[in-house]
Amino acid sequence: MAELLRGRADARPERTALSFWKDGGWATWTWAALRERAESVAAGLAAAGIRGGDNVLLVVPEVDLTVASLFGAWSLGAVPVPIGLPFRLTDERAFFKSLGVTAWRLDARALVTNRALAAFATKDEAITILDAEDLVAAIPQIAPPRSRSPSSPALIQLTSGSTGVPRGVVLAHDRLLEHMACMSAALPSHSESVAMSWLPLHHDMGLMGGLLFPLYNDFIGHMLSPADFRRRPMLWLELMSAQRATICAAPPSAYAVVLRMAQRAAEAGLRLDAWECAMVGAEPISADLLRRFAEAFAPAGFRAEAFFPVYGLAEATVAVTFPRLFERTRFDVIDRSRLERHGLAVACAAGPCALELVGVGSPIPGTEVQVIAEDGSLRRDRCVGEILVRAPTLMLGYFDDPAETNDAVRGGWLRTGDLGYLADGTLFITGRKIDHIIRAGHNLIPSVIEEVVSAVAGVRGGGVAAVGIRAAADETERCHVIAETKFPPEQYPELARDVRAALESQAIPIDALVFVRPGTLPKTSSGKIRRRALAEAYAKGRTLESSW
Template identity: 35%
Template sequence: MNLTAALGAVAERRTGHGIRLFRGEEERERTGFDELYSQAGRLACGLLERGVRPGERVAIALPTSVDFARALFGVLAAGAVPVPVPPPARFASLEIHLRRIVIAMRQSSVRVVLSDEALGSLLGPALAGAGGEFRVLDVATTPAASAVYTDVAPDAPALVQYTSGTSEDPKGVVLTHANLLANVEAITKGVGFTDADVGCCWLPLFHDMGLIGALLSSVLNDAEILLMPPEDFLRDPGRWLRLISRHRVTLSAAPNSGYLHALRKVPAEAVRELDLSSWRLTLNGAEAVDADLMRRFCAHFAPAGFRRDAFLPVYGLAEGSLAVTIPPTGREPRSLWVRRDLLGEGIVEPGGRDDGLCREVVSVGVPVTGTEVRLVGDGGTAAHPEAAVGEIQIRGASVMRGYEANEPATRATVSDDGWVSTGDLGFRSGGELFVTGRKKEMIIVFGQNYYAGDIEAVVGRLPGVSHHGVLAATVPFTDGDGLVVMVETKESEPYARSELAAQVRYAVSSELGITPRDVLLVRKGRLPRTSSGKLLRHGAEAVYHQWAAAAAGTKAPLTAGQVTVE
């Protein structure tokens, strides 16, 4: 079976379930899954009439909308391969979006972009100078009068999902119909998905967690799904919770920072007006999972009926389609306290909650159906399952075969026997996986290993530091490498800024035993981010040097990826 046939099977049930789009508090559009199947066929016919060929890559640049779902399944029904890209002017600067779009265009040899009239007017001129010939089609005017459904094999490519590119340029993960169907089946079993569930998603649909975890999983399970644009959530996360309350939503998902945003922005008096008792599971993934944050979220929203066992910390990545591990449902999140200093050396040693040298790490569960997980130490040797940190490797029915038009990256990532190196580090305890950080985000100071996420978490708790506004990196100086911490803040008064910089140094030194070589304070929103909002580590060194030069009042030449301090 392929994805188009799977949608057809759902359409034949005619349960009345479908996709509902909300803007603010209002429902703006709805389409049933039977209508979606019909609309996809007509769009497929229109694409084929315009010269799109089976197997060809077609970019989708659309905001969160029913049109996105129509475009996705329309491209699939034409036998072509969707390449979701971030629409302009959403999460980050237009420059970052266009850079990622152009990378996707070139690597995937894209000739056709499906968009809407408003975004098409932005994309057309911007892509004209990107090299190559690109045609922007309006998803509203492309459908034909009749429908076509091109049959493709299960092992044919079905999606090119570009990675977020936090530590390097984005790469295109090529996933087959079989990969995606296997992952949806694994998610279905892992969370107990049924057609009685109601989902609610504010995550961007060009990102795997929104696309596969929310949209595809809901559609192929014939479960109603409510969509809201990410910018609506960012403006007022209470809108997300009010949708869950009013429409008896049972399933949702967000990264750790999303729950923190809701916790900070929804006051106690607003919580009392909510009814979250229907919310049986909310997945926490895509970022490091913070156990303390989950406890605070549970306590804050308990008066609305939110239950501690609703939280489900999970682990996944684009190379595995999405889901890799999911914990058993019906229990509270599990965590362990371990020695932070030894963890950086690959040793797992239990510690106490009150020990300043210890760190709490959250379980992300066991491998999903059809996926194998192993831990590998330095030199490719297997790490001891219960006593050591190793790199997480995955293999199975949902796991990619390679990257788009990038054989060197594929060879460096995929072994001859199908194991894929994730670049993430973790350990096992009680048969469950605990993720400790990313291999490329390890910071080495005086020969000691530290997780960048640990440094950022310590600084992020300080008053005056913007939410999700800390970037730690090792930067070379003339007398050797040193740790720099770049911090977003609203503080503008010189004394307050000086005090904050001193607090950053003290916090990192006292809790982690290292002292930053430099602390650089920048305005809120100035740290480089990927199109999905993650901190962009790739090029952090160049960004730091430019900012430092600007702060010193000197001129520094600008290069790709740099931004100007204002």
């Protein structure tokens, strides 16, 4: 990536590379400006004793400082490790102590953060703490480019941690660049392409899709922070309209948040007709959500065929499957009972006992996908199994964990831990293997239960978790649903009746329903609910709040 930056800065120094939303306006960086800031950071890191090959933690909330720190580390030949702030940061000192553990686990030599967070560090921190603002202000040193092997580590990407402790995914320079080429072949850009992203840069979709993809293809990327989106989601749509952005990625939950703002968008005269690729992924994708969003924003010019549902994971660098651009999203209506009992995706008519899934496309160039049964045999079309991925751009492995690496990658095939099926070349995802709830012979899918409960008035959207708790006496799992609500406790009985009625109308059995205050459910730094942590807490006898 450092060589890409140097080449672009030499060839077209005054061409705009990136634009950052700051203080109500755009701060534009040319390729020359990006190189200058990267070289300043590289000089500051070198002055602090960092050398090529050293791992450096990056915990920087400001997007522009994060970008400068990333490219500064690459310019020096160091290996950046982007880390996000906790979804709800309430104890900064405890957070810094946890960073010390992470630094020890990943053998990191330094932690780059901003001035505000650095103030919470104590003098006895076990890691060198560097101020990103000071690094960017350092005087660049004229030195020959640091040459490292193309196959050496470029990045350590932490997994989300939604199913356990985050692991360090090691990605190589050559594989990263090859992956960008494969993504670009599957999603071609053009002279009028304009990117917009507010996704966190510690997340693979935000880093690879939001930042590196437009940089690799040399079209402008407009960057705002996740905090900007959380403070005022409407800003996302306003900037998409004002900048005539053509490509932007977001999780389904973000589309759901702004869906209720469609009328305001129309009244404000926003235009979304330039939006060619509305990438959606990283979470279960609701077919109903895509239809409602397309219908609600049609007056603003949004086209249903702009939706671009994708599948990927950090261990595959990011992308596994893409649909074709401007191809209508493929929906599959299947018999939920046969899926839960027999693992078969049998097409059926829409109805209470049907399940509608969204196709996430076909493998990008250079990538292969298989679906296998528990015994390792290949599954036929429309038979659910674990998804395996093979590509020359897979991770080098998990950092300092050969056992986990060998377990995850066998014979060149990455075991994703995700369940799904293929139908006429299109991949459909049914959930995470570890999250499925096996109740009385049925494989209940948490995301299906959560979508039904989230639609009930009074339940906080995105604040529902369905988990399985082992009941040893019955030799099965019990299905617990935990839902966040702003309703006072005296309204819980009525809300419980509504939730259970919604579930019963879909023939979905549950064993326990718990209501909690908003913000109670544990989440990863990228906002994913930590179902496994919840299940373990309940298994140990801990509860959250009122059961109904």
